[in-house]
Amino acid sequence: MFKKSAEKSYNWLDDRFKITPLVEFMRHKQVPIHKHSLWYYMGGVALFLFLVQIVSGILLLLYYQPGVDSAYESIRFITTKVSFGWLFRSVHSWSANIMVFFVFVHMFSTFFTRTYSKPRELTWLTGSVLLVLSLVFGFSGYLLPWNELAFFATKVGTDIAGAIPLIGDPIKLLLRGGEGVTGATLSRFYAFHIALIPAVFTLFLFLHLLFVQRQGMHEPEFFHKLPENKKRMMPFFPNFVLRDALLWLLVLNIIIYLAVFFPWEIGVKADAFAPAPDGIKPEWFFMFMFQALKLLPAHMFIMEGEVFGILFFTLAGLVWFTVPFWDVFIKESMRPKIMKLFGISVIAFILILTIWGYLV
Amino acid sequence: MAFNRRAFLNTILGGGVIGWLGSIFYPVISFLIPPKIPEANVQSVNAGSIADIALNSSQILKFGRTPVLLIRSKTGEFKALAATCTHLDCTVQYRQDRQDIWCACHNGIYNLSGRNLSGPPPKPLSEYLVNIIDKEVIISKPKQMG
Amino acid sequence: MDKKLSIKLFVFFCSCLSIILFATTVQSQEKAKYGEDDQCIVCHKDEEILPEDFSEFDIHLQTGLSCKGCHGGDETSDDEDLSMSSEAGFIGVPEKIEIAAMCGKCHSDINFMRQYQPRIATDQVQQYHESVHGKKLAQGDTKVADCTSCHSVHNILPAIDARSTIYALNIPATCKKCHSDKEYMAEYGIPTTQYDEYVESVHGVALLERQDTGAPACNDCHGNHGAMPPGIASIGHICGTCHVNNQEYFSKSKMAIEFQRDELHACEECHGDHDVKKTSDDMIGDSDSSTCVDCHEEGEEAYDTGIKIRQSLGGLVTAYDSAATLLKTVEHAGMDDLEMSYAVKDAKQSLTQARTLVHTFDFEQVKVKTDEGKTFVTQALKLGNTQMQDLRFRRLGFGIATFFMTIVLVALYFKIKDIERED
Ligand code: HEM
Ligand code: FES
Numbered sequence: 001m002f003k004k005s006a007e008k009s010y011n012w013l014d015d016r017f018k019i020t021p022l023v024e025f026m027r028h029k030q031v032p033i034h035k036h037s038l039w040y041y042m043g044g045v046a047l048f049l050f051l052v053q054i055v056s057g058i059l060l061l062l063y064y065q066p067g068v069d070s071a072y073e074s075i076r077f078i079t080t081k082v083s084f085g086w087l088f089r090s091v092h093s094w095s096a097n098i099m100v101f102f103v104f105v106h107m108f109s110t111f112f113t114r115t116y117s118k119p120r121e122l123t124w125l126t127g128s129v130l131l132v133l134s135l136v137f138g139f140s141g142y143l144l145p146w147n148e149l150a151f152f153a154t155k156v157g158t159d160i161a162g163a164i165p166l167i168g169d170p171i172k173l174l175l176r177g178g179e180g181v182t183g184a185t186l187s188r189f190y191a192f193h194i195a196l197i198p199a200v201f202t203l204f205l206f207l208h209l210l211f212v213q214r215q216g217m218h219e220p221e222f223f224h225k226l227p228e229n230k231k232r233m234m235p236f237f238p239n240f241v242l243r244d245a246l247l248w249l250l251v252l253n254i255i256i257y258l259a260v261f262f263p264w265e266i267g268v269k270a271d272a273f274a275p276a277p278d279g280i281k282p283e284w285f286f287m288f289m290f291q292a293l294k295l296l297p298a299h300m301f302i303m304e305g306e307v308f309g310i311l312f313f314t315l316a317g318l319v320w321f322t323v324p325f326w327d328v329f330i331k332e333s334m335r336p337k338i339m340k341l342f343g344i345s346v347i348a349f350i351l352i353l354t355i356w357g358y359l360v
Numbered sequence: 361m362a363f364n365r366r367a368f369l370n371t372i373l374g375g376g377v378i379g380w381l382g383s384i385f386y387p388v389i390s391f392l393i394p395p396k397i398p399e400a401n402v403q404s405v406n407a408g409s410i411a412d413i414a415l416n417s418s419q420i421l422k423f424g425r426t427p428v429l430l431i432r433s434k435t436g437e438f439k440a441l442a443a444t445c446t447h448l449d450c451t452v453q454y455r456q457d458r459q460d461i462w463c464a465c466h467n468g469i470y471n472l473s474g475r476n477l478s479g480p481p482p483k484p485l486s487e488y489l490v491n492i493i494d495k496e497v498i499i500s501k502p503k504q505m506g
Numbered sequence: 507m508d509k510k511l512s513i514k515l516f517v518f519f520c521s522c523l524s525i526i527l528f529a530t531t532v533q534s535q536e537k538a539k540y541g542e543d544d545q546c547i548v549c550h551k552d553e554e555i556l557p558e559d560f561s562e563f564d565i566h567l568q569t570g571l572s573c574k575g576c577h578g579g580d581e582t583s584d585d586e587d588l589s590m591s592s593e594a595g596f597i598g599v600p601e602k603i604e605i606a607a608m609c610g611k612c613h614s615d616i617n618f619m620r621q622y623q624p625r626i627a628t629d630q631v632q633q634y635h636e637s638v639h640g641k642k643l644a645q646g647d648t649k650v651a652d653c654t655s656c657h658s659v660h661n662i663l664p665a666i667d668a669r670s671t672i673y674a675l676n677i678p679a680t681c682k683k684c685h686s687d688k689e690y691m692a693e694y695g696i697p698t699t700q701y702d703e704y705v706e707s708v709h710g711v712a713l714l715e716r717q718d719t720g721a722p723a724c725n726d727c728h729g730n731h732g733a734m735p736p737g738i739a740s741i742g743h744i745c746g747t748c749h750v751n752n753q754e755y756f757s758k759s760k761m762a763i764e765f766q767r768d769e770l771h772a773c774e775e776c777h778g779d780h781d782v783k784k785t786s787d788d789m790i791g792d793s794d795s796s797t798c799v800d801c802h803e804e805g806e807e808a809y810d811t812g813i814k815i816r817q818s819l820g821g822l823v824t825a826y827d828s829a830a831t832l833l834k835t836v837e838h839a840g841m842d843d844l845e846m847s848y849a850v851k852d853a854k855q856s857l858t859q860a861r862t863l864v865h866t867f868d869f870e871q872v873k874v875k876t877d878e879g880k881t882f883v884t885q886a887l888k889l890g891n892t893q894m895q896d897l898r899f900r901r902l903g904f905g906i907a908t909f910f911m912t913i914v915l916v917a918l919y920f921k922i923k924d925i926e927r928e929d
Binding site: 372379383384424464465466 | 911914
Binding site: 059062069073077081082083084085087088249 | 380387388390391392393395396397403424501
């Protein structure tokens with residue numbers, strides 16, 4: 001019975017939209033099976049977490065009220081008075097952080113397998129945009145509860161943006177919506193967080209996924225060299241999708257576990273006139289940059305240490321995100337080794353500075 | 361045999377999915393139902409209708425996390441003040457016989473404008489606004505500077 | 507008609523003009539007041555022999571009372587032989603014994619002082635003569651304080667001026683000049699440690715560190731112009747001006763009668779005088795820091811009362827702490843702590859009141875409050891525990907979701923295996 005009606009509606013749709021080729025395409029899309037297959041799931045997890053963010057974010061929107069004397073109160077209200085509000089708030093916060101983590105993992109996995117090279121340059125580039133957007137997502141969301149730590153972290157964060165030569169001041173003004181971090185900043189960050197960034201993010205995500213589907217899964221070099229009969233493959237649908245679902249379920253459960261047992265803290269309401277408290281910390285994914293800027297001497301070469309740091313990170317970011325376009329100039333035989341070394345040093349740099357940042 | 365196994369698996373899977381969806385949608389639905397106190401930020405508190413508030417009387421209202429003392433004077437005017445003593449945080453009270461505000465802890469005395477008159481309190485009590493809207497007494501936070 | 511109008515207008519303009527002119531001349535006169543036309547200041551400034559503490563902000567100088575007012579002489583002459591001659595009424599440095607009377611010429615005359623401040627007191631000199639300082643001076647002791655010792659000589663400023671030697675925050679340092687000088691005070695046989703004790707005391711910390719001008723400085727207990735050590739009878743009243751309830755409870759207690767009989771100082775006997783420290787519950791009972799045991803011995807009824815009061819306070823403190831701890835836990839867990847925080851606040855209030863009631867030295871009265879506090883604690887704990895139960899309920903919900911998830915997970919796993927076997 002159920003099967004029949006499902007079939008019927010499928011036929012009805014197929015009649016109009018010709019979806020059979022699409023399903024065929026998915027069925028024929030093959031995912032290589034090898035010892036590094038696990039990494040193929042990372043992007044999917046990031047995607048799933050983005051969906052979790054949308055759902056939990058929309059739910060929070062129902063009760064959240066931006067504004068200097070309502071933001072903090074409304075978050076408190078959500079966690080204490082709205083049933084299961086605590087759950088969705090904690091899920092949103094945990095999942096946001098875990099999403100950033102998986103985006104990083106996903107990026108490094110595509111880097112080390114050198115998936116980014118031709119023909120996938122644009123996939124890499126759209127992914128880069130998505131990473132930056134995720135970070136900005138986190139940065140803008142961090143301020144929304146209007147608590148002390150977030151308030152001062154935002155102050156410091158926007159100050160850093162303001163130190164950029166020439167364009168720094170206008171950027172700072174634009175971000176803050178005024179001279180200082182005030183209610184105007186909160187309104188802006190709210191708009192960025194729930195309208196601007198989600199829209200742009202969705203656009204780039206669409207392109208990113210479109211490219212992936214069009215080009216199929218990347219096969220690593222050693223896989224290329226295997227004889228045709230030794231290449232093990234699995235169909236994208238349903239095999240790979242079901243495995244995806246399995247992992248997503250697990251991840252969601254972990255997030256709910258974290259939300260129940262380690263509810264996200266609310267902190268102390270921000271007071272613009274209070275002195276900055278000890279231990280202002282950016283979010284963990286900005287820690288390495290924050291720490292690096294802190295370690296730089298006041299003056300370097302002809303500029304301030306901070307300016308040097310910002311220029312360095314901008315340049316480093318550019319180098320990193322344009323990797324598909326310059327790695328072709330390295331001799332083919334040397335390429336795997338050099339790129340591996342490069343990637344490992346980047347990870348080591350990030351890890352060491354992050355840990356350092358938390359230790360002091 | 362193989363067929364049975366598959367049917368069994370499908371049933372378990374289907375049941376599991378339904379149960380799981382239930383455990384996800386139950387919180388979502390309950391979240392959508394507005395809580396008893398529908399607003400997050402206590403900007404104002406309704407103290408009830410004028411007719412129910414006697415002359416020369418007072419009451420303590422919970423204004424979010426802060427208690428507020430609402431006084432109706434002998435002449436019928438309303439006055440709302442933070443009820444937390446500026447000395448050591450006891451809750452102050454209105455004294456009908458003397459028509460002043462008194463803190464029982466160390467005998468701090470304030471006048472009806474909240475000015476600290478005698479005893480240990482170092483500062484006046486901060487004021488809340490009282491508005492009468494449709495014969496209801498509404499207390500609200502004082503306008504903030506900036 | 508027209509003519510009349512123009513005359514009127516002319517007169518009007520003229521009077522306006524003259525008012526403006528007058529106003530400006532008055533102003534310029536005021537500006538010229540200090541210095542220029544006072545030959546005393548002109549010469550002494552030129553010769554750089556102005557008094558060491560000379561200040562142009564001195565309130566007398568500002569209102570036109572210049573050198574001549576106290577020293578005599580002729581301020582219009584620039585010939586020192588004339589201006590500082592006895593014919594011109596020059597008296598040089600006034601005798602110490604005369605100073606009070608000299609200030610009193612104006613300050614004891616309400617009709618004169620009224621011009622400057624309608625409510626000003628004019629009994630300072632009279633009070634001074636009743637003070638220890640004044641009495642000793644009358645006996646010929648010139649080491650004691652006169653008006654200028656506290657108010658300064660040439661830098662006199664009103665008490666509300668933060669630069670003044672008698673501004674609340676500066677008073678302890680002003681008294682200290684003499685009273686902390688061991689050598690200087692030696693012949694009087696009184697201690698010189700008051701200042702050092704005071705700065706460490708609750709009052710000293712409040713005044714000097716927190717700059718809370720509501721806290722007492724020396725003069726708030728000893729008086730200003732009539733400075734004296736407070737007598738036995740007045741101590742309670744002095745502390746009682748601020749610590750109203752404590753004084754009231756004490757004065758009605760049995761203890762007060764005994765204190766009077768034995769000529770003991772109320773308040774001071776347990777709390778000290780200059781070195782009043784923050785109180786602790788251990789001041790009562792039988793511990794080492796208890797003040798009860800100074801007079802009472804084991805076996806007396808009073809001794810047992812002390813212990814009982816201490817125990818009931820201690821009981822409430824322990825209960826309160828447990829509620830406060832739970833409140834933190836509830837808050838930290840992101841649970842609803844609103845109702846509970848009110849109950850905890852009430853308990854705190856009972857504790858504060860119970861501590862004040864200690865001054866009745868009546869166990870029953872203290873117990874009423876500590877019992878009340880304990881009911882608030884019970885209420886708070888109940889509210890807190892309900893919240894924590896809710897938290898555990900969440901865990902149950904999590905368990906249910908996980909249960910279903912596990913089923914789906916396992917079934918899915920086998921499903922995938924199935925599909926792959928078929929391929
Ligand atoms: C379109 C999707 C999204 C919507 C509608 C949304 C909406 C919201 C809302 C209303 C809040 C305020 C409530 C709160 O602070 O708990 C918030 C906070 C936050 N959001 Fe989002 N959000 C979305 C996506 C994301 C994404 C993708 C990230 C991370 C990469 C993110 C990170 C955060 C963070 C870190 C907070 C602060 C959480 C906290 O400290 O409470 N959000 N979001
Ligand atoms: S707490 Fe109110 S007078 Fe001490």
